[in-house]
């Protein structure tokens with residue numbers, strides 16, 4: 001993994017989402033992260049994307065999300081959008097490999113929005 005690959009994936013993903021939604025969506029920062037607890041993954045900070053867009057375009061968005069994870073070598077337990085609470089603004093898209101401590105926090109909730117700031121796009125339940 002190199003920053004050149006991050007740059008390439010940032011622009012390609014932004015382009016695809018723009019074409020899909022038909023508005024000037026921005027991916028302002030694409031990050032890979034590792035947390036002290038063991039969670040790790042990718043964050044795409046977005047501007048211009050709304051919860052409505054997720055609801056309408058989720059089936060078309062799903063392969064783009066999968067492709068991003070594959071390109072960056074991440075196998076996410078959960079893929080979700082972080083919503084600015086009390087609004088329809090999507091602050092970021094997140095691909096996260098959950099550690100055993102954080103897993104229950106995501107597994108506990110029900111439906112697409114287990115918490116007011118989370119919109120689930122993919123979740124791999126443990127057996």
Ligand SMILES: [Zn+2]
Pocket residue numbers: 035037038039098099100101102103
């Ligand atoms: Zn964790």
